[in-house]
Amino acid sequence: xxxxxxxKAVEEAIRISERYGWQTCVATMGPPQAxxxxxxxxxxxxxxxxLITDRAFGGSDTWxxxxxxxxxAEKYGAxxxxxxxxxxxxxxxxxxxxxxxxxxxxxxxxxxSRRLRSVKA
Numbered sequence: 001x002x003x004x005x006x007x008k009a010v011e012e013a014i015r016i017s018e019r020y021g022w023q024t025c026v027a028t029m030g031p032p033q034a035x036x037x038x039x040x041x042x043x044x045x046x047x048x049x050x051l052i053t054d055r056a057f058g059g060s061d062t063w064x065x066x067x068x069x070x071x072x073a074e075k076y077g078a079x080x081x082x083x084x085x086x087x088x089x090x091x092x093x094x095x096x097x098x099x100x101x102x103x104x105x106x107x108x109x110x111x112x113s114r115r116l117r118s119v120k121a
Contacts, residue, residue: 002040007044009082010041012082017045022080023047025076026038026048026049027069027072027073028050028052029052029068032051038050
């Protein structure tokens with residue numbers, strides 16, 4: 001089940017997509033069970049979803065999680081990244097600020113490109 005902070009980011013991504021005609025994507029790093037959160041985002045109206053999973057990621061700290069998600073964001077090539085406040089398992093609030101590409105919570109004037117992504121930590 002998606003936590004309320006991630007749900008707000010997904011809802012905002014959908015609103016921006018509807019307003020500007022952008023494509024949306026969500027991604028999360030976690031075990032195979034995390035696919036249900038991605039399916040929920042797809043049911044809400046997100047266009048694409050990616051599960052980043054590998055046994056090697058088991059027990060990853062916030063730095064590793066942030067780097068993996070930042071690398072995904074870089075490879076995906078989106079212009080805007082929305083994140084939840086924090087995950088409910090660790091509640092550290094460290095992953096969003098550790099990501100290297102810029103992220104905005106509520107942009108007043110989004111870039112002109114048409115790709116938007118919501119990254120779940």
